[in-house]
Amino acid sequence: MRERLPLCMGVFAIMALSNAIVPVLPLYGEGTIAQGAIFSAYFLGAFLFVLPSGVLSDRIGELPVIRAGLILTTATGLMLAVFESGTAVFSIRLVEGFGAGLFVPAALSLLNSRPDHEKMSGIFMAMLNVGLVGGLIGTGWLVRASGIPDAGILLFTGISTIPLALGLFMPRRELLARVSEREEIADILQRLFRVLKDYFWLWVAAILMIGTTGALTAIYPEFTSYSPDIIGIHIAAMNISTAVAVFLVSRVHFQPIPAIRGSALLMAVAVIVTFFTPWTLIVIGALAGVIMIAQLAFLAEAEARQGVVMGLFNTASYGGMTLLPFIAGLVAETLTFFAAFVVVALCSLLVAATIGTCRCHRA
Numbered sequence: 001m002r003e004r005l006p007l008c009m010g011v012f013a014i015m016a017l018s019n020a021i022v023p024v025l026p027l028y029g030e031g032t033i034a035q036g037a038i039f040s041a042y043f044l045g046a047f048l049f050v051l052p053s054g055v056l057s058d059r060i061g062e063l064p065v066i067r068a069g070l071i072l073t074t075a076t077g078l079m080l081a082v083f084e085s086g087t088a089v090f091s092i093r094l095v096e097g098f099g100a101g102l103f104v105p106a107a108l109s110l111l112n113s114r115p116d117h118e119k120m121s122g123i124f125m126a127m128l129n130v131g132l133v134g135g136l137i138g139t140g141w142l143v144r145a146s147g148i149p150d151a152g153i154l155l156f157t158g159i160s161t162i163p164l165a166l167g168l169f170m171p172r173r174e175l176l177a178r179v180s181e182r183e184e185i186a187d188i189l190q191r192l193f194r195v196l197k198d199y200f201w202l203w204v205a206a207i208l209m210i211g212t213t214g215a216l217t218a219i220y221p222e223f224t225s226y227s228p229d230i231i232g233i234h235i236a237a238m239n240i241s242t243a244v245a246v247f248l249v250s251r252v253h254f255q256p257i258p259a260i261r262g263s264a265l266l267m268a269v270a271v272i273v274t275f276f277t278p279w280t281l282i283v284i285g286a287l288a289g290v291i292m293i294a295q296l297a298f299l300a301e302a303e304a305r306q307g308v309v310m311g312l313f314n315t316a317s318y319g320g321m322t323l324l325p326f327i328a329g330l331v332a333e334t335l336t337f338f339a340a341f342v343v344v345a346l347c348s349l350l351v352a353a354t355i356g357t358c359r360c361h362r363a
Contacts, residue, residue, distance in 0.1 A: 004120060006170055007066070007107040008127045010163035013156055014073050014100050015131030016138065018042050020152040021080065021093070023140040027149050028089045041090050045097020046104075047318040053105040054311020058188050062110040062307070063170055069103025070164040072096065077157030081150045104128075105314045108296070109306035117300040118293070122250020125292055129243035133236050192308050199302070199309075201354045202295060203316045205260055208347040209291045211320025212267060213238060213284060215344050216274060218325035223337045224278065234278045238285035245289030256298035261352050263287045263294070268348035275341045 021028065022039065029035040056065050076096035083089055111120040139152025148154075196203070217238075221231050267287045274280040299309045324344065332340035 004111070004123075006070075006163040006166040007111060008123055010066070010070055010073075010103060010160070010167065011107060011124055012127045012131040012134070013160035013163060014069070014103055015128050016135030017073060017077050017153065017156040017160060018096065018100060019132050019135030020139040020156050022136055023143060023152070024149050028084060029086045034086050038086065038090050038093055041093035042097040042100070043318060043322065045094040045099075046101040047097075047315065047322065049098045049101025050105050050314035050318060051311040053102045054109065054307040054309070054314075055185075055188055055192070056102075057106045057109045057307030057310070058305050059185065059307075062106040063167075065102050065106035066110070066170075067164075067167050069099045069101075069106065070160065070167050072099030072102065074157060074160045074164050077153060077160060080153050081157065101314070105307070105310040108313070109310040112296060112300045112306045112310060118250045118253070118297055120250075121296045121300070122246045122248075122293055125246040125250075125289070125296075126243040129239045129246070129289075133239045133243075137236060188308060191305070192312075195303065195309055195312065199299075201351075201357060202298065203312060205264070205291070205351045205355055206295060206313055206316035207320035207323065208351050209260075209264065209267065209288060209320070210317045211322075211324030212271065212344055212347060213242075213288050214321040215324040215328035215340075216271070216281065216284065219328050219332050219337065219340055220274075220278065220281075223332070226278070234281050237279075238281040241282045241285035242289040242292075245286040246293050249290050249293045254294070254297075256294040257356055259294040260291055260355050263290045264348045264352040264355070267291075268345040268352070271341055271345040271348060275338060 025035040025039060029038050053065055053069075072095060076092050076099060079092045080089065080096075083092060108121065108124065111117060111124055114120055135152065135156060138155070142151035142155060143149060145151075217235055220235070224231060226234070267284060270280045270283045270287065274284065295313065299313065300306070303309050324347065328340045328344055331343050
């Protein structure tokens with residue numbers, strides 16, 4: 001419990017704090033360009049640091065990287081409650097992203113190296129998604145109830161101090177028993193290039209499948225005629241279904257590659273149906289959860305050291321959340337919204353067709 005509680009509480013606090021700024025973005029930036037830059041700065045910071053986090057985890061161990069991520073999260077949360085300048089807030093959000101980028105791959109590396117990795121990765125990913133929803137909805141409610149613009153940011157910053165304090169006392173014995181000596185940088189880089197090649201289509205699947213949820217989140221508000229509060233409920237429902245799915249699926253032993261292929265086929269159908277009804281977003285969230293757990297389960301069995309592969313997994317995930325929303329928005333604006341939904345569905349079919357063609361099929 002001492003090894004797991006700081007990680008699950010930590011990812012909840014980090015994700016909640018990342019979304020806590022969303023309901024109060026107009027207070028930190030004037031206009032959609034400034035607000036978009038402040039929002040995106042977090043994801044840029046995370047994207048830049050997830051792969052270095054994986055490399056560092058294999059080089060010096062996960063615990064120092066986990067602690068550094070929690071320290072940056074708490075520090076930037078406090079700074080967001082003090083500074084209101086657009087430029088300052090952009091820089092703080094960037095550093096906040098650095099903290100998330102350090103923490104998430106290192107924590108997953110530690111959990112995915114345990115004998116109960118399927119169960120623990122499910123709990124971790126569930127807490128991640130609950131944190132995203134909690135930060136968004138909780139902040140909106142707190143601000144409305146208290147009238148304090150920084151209420152949500154202050155609350156989740158305070159919560160982040162708990163896993164930070166617990167993380168300082170996490171025992172190193174499990175890590176030291178698993179890895180008897182530090183890995184040299186040359187060996188880490190050699191393994192990095194090997195897993196990039198061997199599991200190429202798995203990384204593509206992570207980009208496209210996780211990116212699908214981001215693409216639909218990005219284009220649905222403009223596409224639909226629903227009010228913003230109803231749209232928020234639909235998108236929150238997708239995140240909640242992901243949290244439920246990863247929690248439940250992680251308790252069932254299954255073959256990862258067939259699970260990814262089958263889920264990708266169902267995802268393609270669900271994306272098209274979502275053009276006609278938003279409630280299919282719940283199905284898409286659940287399927288995304290199944291795919292994430294399947295990918296983590298495969299990587300846990302495929303590699304003894306998890307730092308590099310968790311870094312790549314998170315790099316692909318953040319890359320997908322960046323790339324697919326842009327592509328979907330471009331297609332929707334230049335062609336039609338239906339064409340955008342078709343393109344996103346074709347991405348799922350591509351995953352179903354290719355996931356077994358690399359070394360992944362040996363799992």
